[in-house]
Amino acid sequence: MNPVITKEEQTQLTTLSANFFNQPAPINDLKIGKIKSTSNPFRMPFSSNNNKMPVIQQQRSDSKSEDQKYSPPSSAQKPKPQVIDVNQMIIKLERKLVKIRDDNRLKEKEQQMFQLRKEIKELEQDLLLTKIDLAQAKGELDEYEYQIDEYKRVIKQENQDSQNSSTDQTQDKESSRSQRNQSKTKTVFKYKNMIKYPVSLLTKTQIVNQVKVPKFLKKLNPFSGNSGNSGHSSQNVLDDPIFGSDSIDDTPKNTNKKQPDNLQFSELDMGISTTVSMAAPMRDIRQETLSAAVYLNYFQKTHDEKHIDQWFKVYIPLIKEGYDEEFRKNKKLKQEIVSGIPVPLRGQVWQALVGNKLRISSFLFQVFKDNGQHDYNMDPDNPRIKLNPLIEEDIPRTFPHLNDLFEEIQSLSTSLREILLAYQNFRQDIGYVQGMSYVAGMLLLHCGPPEECFKVFCNILNMEIIFNFYNFKISEINKTYKVYWKLLKEQAPLLYDNLKADNVSCSVFLFEWVLTLFSSSFEIEICTYLWDQIFFFGDMYIVKIAVTICYLLQKKFINEIKTVDGLAIIKKGRLHLQKDELFDALNKIKLDLSYIESLYAKLDAIEDEQ
Amino acid sequence: MGNCNKKGKPSRPSVRDPINIRGDKENKVSYAKVVLIGNSGVGKTSIAQRFIEGKFDENNKNTVGASYFQKNISFKDGSSLCLYIWDTAGGEKFQALAPLYYRVKSKYIINIFQNAHAAVVCYSVTDDDSLKQIDTWLNKLDEHGNIAKMIKVVVGNKSDVDKSERRVDLKEGKLFAQQRDLPFFETSALLNDGSIDELFQKLASQIKQSFTKEELHATV
Numbered sequence: 100m101n102p103v104i105t106k107e108e109q110t111q112l113t114t115l116s117a118n119f120f121n122q123p124a125p126i127n128d129l130k131i132g133k134i135k136s137t138s139n140p141f142r143m144p145f146s147s148n149n150n151k152m153p154v155i156q157q158q159r160s161d162s163k164s165e166d167q168k169y170s171p172p173s174s175a176q177k178p179k180p181q182v183i184d185v186n187q188m189i190i191k192l193e194r195k196l197v198k199i200r201d202d203n204r205l206k207e208k209e210q211q212m213f214q215l216r217k218e219i220k221e222l223e224q225d226l227l228l229t230k231i232d233l234a235q236a237k238g239e240l241d242e243y244e245y246q247i248d249e250y251k252r253v254i255k256q257e258n259q260d261s262q263n264s265s266t267d268q269t270q271d272k273e274s275s276r277s278q279r280n281q282s283k284t285k286t287v288f289k290y291k292n293m294i295k296y297p298v299s300l301l302t303k304t305q306i307v308n309q310v311k312v313p314k315f316l317k318k319l320n321p322f323s324g325n326s327g328n329s330g331h332s333s334q335n336v337l338d339d340p341i342f343g344s345d346s347i348d349d350t351p352k353n354t355n356k357k358q359p360d361n362l363q364f365s366e367l368d369m370g371i372s373t374t375v376s377m378a379a380p381m382r383d384i385r386q387e388t389l390s391a392a393v394y395l396n397y398f399q400k401t402h403d404e405k406h407i408d409q410w411f412k413v414y415i416p417l418i419k420e421g422y423d424e425e426f427r428k429n430k431k432l433k434q435e436i437v438s439g440i441p442v443p444l445r446g447q448v449w450q451a452l453v454g455n456k457l458r459i460s461s462f463l464f465q466v467f468k469d470n471g472q473h474d475y476n477m478d479p480d481n482p483r484i485k486l487n488p489l490i491e492e493d494i495p496r497t498f499p500h501l502n503d504l505f506e507e508i509q510s511l512s513t514s515l516r517e518i519l520l521a522y523q524n525f526r527q528d529i530g531y532v533q534g535m536s537y538v539a540g541m542l543l544l545h546c547g548p549p550e551e552c553f554k555v556f557c558n559i560l561n562m563e564i565i566f567n568f569y570n571f572k573i574s575e576i577n578k579t580y581k582v583y584w585k586l587l588k589e590q591a592p593l594l595y596d597n598l599k600a601d602n603v604s605c606s607v608f609l610f611e612w613v614l615t616l617f618s619s620s621f622e623i624e625i626c627t628y629l630w631d632q633i634f635f636f637g638d639m640y641i642v643k644i645a646v647t648i649c650y651l652l653q654k655k656f657i658n659e660i661k662t663v664d665g666l667a668i669i670k671k672g673r674l675h676l677q678k679d680e681l682f683d684a685l686n687k688i689k690l691d692l693s694y695i696e697s698l699y700a701k702l703d704a705i706e707d708e709q
Numbered sequence: 710m711g712n713c714n715k716k717g718k719p720s721r722p723s724v725r726d727p728i729n730i731r732g733d734k735e736n737k738v739s740y741a742k743v744v745l746i747g748n749s750g751v752g753k754t755s756i757a758q759r760f761i762e763g764k765f766d767e768n769n770k771n772t773v774g775a776s777y778f779q780k781n782i783s784f785k786d787g788s789s790l791c792l793y794i795w796d797t798a799g800g801e802k803f804q805a806l807a808p809l810y811y812r813v814k815s816k817y818i819i820n821i822f823q824n825a826h827a828a829v830v831c832y833s834v835t836d837d838d839s840l841k842q843i844d845t846w847l848n849k850l851d852e853h854g855n856i857a858k859m860i861k862v863v864v865g866n867k868s869d870v871d872k873s874e875r876r877v878d879l880k881e882g883k884l885f886a887q888q889r890d891l892p893f894f895e896t897s898a899l900l901n902d903g904s905i906d907e908l909f910q911k912l913a914s915q916i917k918q919s920f921t922k923e924e925l926h927a928t929v
Binding site for chain 1: 771773774779798
């Protein structure tokens with residue numbers, strides 16, 4: 100039937116329902132009234148015409164027969180309704196009404212839901228954007244402060260230089276350019292002295308025009324290929340009235356020099372990012388909540404082209420093509436590794452260093468990424484990849500202070516999920532272990548596309564010590580603990596005593612360190628350097644680093660070592676350790692890898708400590 | 710009790726925090742070990758952080774292995790109890806790691822449950838599976854704990870969430886705990902509503918009641 104209720108039907112409905120519920124309402128037909136008044140409820144002809152219902156109707160109407168006689172004439176002219184039909188109709192109509200009402204409500208609510216969802220999405224986007232803005236603004240503020248300090252120092256020196264070399268400015272382009280290069284290297288050297296910072300990151304540092312950071316910063320884009328640029332901005336410092344230029348909104352004032360505008364502009368960008376990256380390690384390297392902006396700048400660092408070239412032409416081929424890991428004996432390469440791989444090349448070099456003994460291919464990654472894991476239960480037409488809830492939970496918890504970054508950059512989190520799922524399917528005996536997400540996250544930050552990361556990831560997890568830990572081979576893990584205790588006793592006896600007095604097992608911290616290769620316990624930047632060396636020297640180096648950390652902590656707390664809570668110190672190691680100290684100690688500590696290996700070889704000879 | 714502190718080194722002064730020193734002098738400080746267990750992501754670390762540091766960190770890392778905190782609780786009668794709180798990783802693999810933690814009597818591997826005076830078993834009110842898993846955790850406690858009168862508490866965390874996100878009602882949790890004859894708390898690490906302080910206060914007084922001073926010594 101048609102769900103629409105006509106007016107006629109409505110009037111019928113009201114009158115009849117009124118009748119039905121025994122209210123003193125006028126009844127449609129006088130004739131009925133007459134018949135009813137005279138008729139016997141048990142009379143056959145009537146009941147044959149109609150069903151059982153009229154009986155009741157009649158009884159009711161009998162009681163009201165007098166009222167009915169006075170019912171309005173208008174209703175009397177209407178055709179005689181079939182009571183049964185009407186009753187059925189009432190029920191149907193009532194049902195229809197309920198249906199219609201429900202439908203309307205549902206529609207309304209759906210619409211509301213839809214709108215609300217839209218709003219939520221928009222708000223979320225806004226939130227993300229504002230968060231990033233905030234982070235950037237914080238970064239800018241830091242940079243301003245830092246630049247002001249730095250500038251005061253620099254300008255003093257530059258003024259002295261400019262007095263000496265004022266004649267240079269009048270020379271023609273070519274010669275001035277070479278001059279600038281010279282002065283650049285000079286200033287680099289100054290920086291090196293000012294900030295103790297590995298050479299590789301600073302060799303290309305330029306002195307920067309100190310103006311208008313925010314505008315340029317907003318143009319910063321992570322991973323934008325800029326390593327090829329060479330800056331000449333040191334001269335700009337000389338030419339520009341820097342502090343006066345704070346008010347400058349447009350670049351022309353800066354760029355009215357020998358260079359075309361746009362080129363100058365990009366150089367300014369570069370320069371500023373450089374100062375930023377230098378500012379970061381000086382200031383809040385230990386802050387756990389480094390804003391995403393700082394990390395963006397971390398990847399933005401500029402580097403010495405020559406240095407990078409050298410890496411490209413000499414070291415990378417050496418690692419890749421060298422026969423039988425010959426490169427590990429190369430002293431120059433070792434020195435380079437210890438001083439740090441240039442950031443833009445880090446991913447490549449890691450790949451080369453780790454190698455691909457497992458012969459993982461990109462195809463393998465594609466296969467395992469969603470191998471047999473389609474969940475057809477959810478939606479048979481569009482099967483989704485079965486997700487591991489544990490992985491889903493851990494993705495936002497990996498490097499939480501970088502969440503914005505992970506959201507921003509080509510959905511790093513998607514790649515992270517893919518890698519972890521792929522490994523889970525690839526090594527089903529191991530599956531996903533908490534801690535893997537840190538390793539994969541670190542790789543994603545450096546190595547680029549997920550399939551490349553997956554190769555490195557699998558090969559890293561294949562390193563002996565790490566594999567044993569992930570595989571929970573207790574006997575093997577115990578070997579490492581045993582060696583570690585022995586070394587700790589030798590290198591940091593006081594801390595060792597302290598831990599022993601508390602009945603603390605080294606598993607409490609060492610387990611986490613090995614699983615995540617220190618990346619969950621220490622700053623990302625420190626870790627990248629640690630990883631450089633681990634991949635070069637092999638997995639024994641992990642033990643060495645772990646021992647060195649304790650050695651350093653003991654040195655720091657040597658006065659309070661007897662009263663201090665050793666475990667708490669170690670657990671909060673990231674707060675106590677500075678990067679330079681750590682690498683200094685790593686170079687100086689008298690702990691040969693061959694010695695560690697020999698300890699592994701003669702485990703039985705080691706006494707059971709603790 | 711200063712000399713209950715360490716087995717072999719009774720005289721080692723504990724200067725970890727000022728309350729401890731005073732306590733040592735008055736011979737009133739005792740130590741208790743508390744383990745936080747439960748499924749991954751129910752908020753064990755957040756609970757510990759709220760209690761220890763009084764803050765909630767939205768950027769919480771996932772716990773790998775175990776981490777460890779300590780805090781003093783002072784009572785009205787002037788005595789105090791030092792809680793060593795062990796925050797464990799709840800991940801599946803670390804459950805599989807159970808032998809590493811609980812079973813093997815190796816000297817190098819810590820038995821998380823060994824000498825634990827109390828266990829706080831957590832679930833999340835947004836995750837009904839985590840409630841079901843509590844039985845598994847309780848079984849593990851029974852199996853591997855070495856102190857018979859270990860105090861166990863059931864805690865439903867994330868009570869601050871919206872009703873629409875809730876999967877486990879307050880009543881449901883209460884009933885669950887009642888059936889197992891355990892005390893029940895519902896807490897929120899996000900809100901600073903004192904629920905977590907209350908939890909640990911009650912836990913501490915319970916520990917103090919049920920253990921003698923000799924039993925309350927530090928074995929981390």
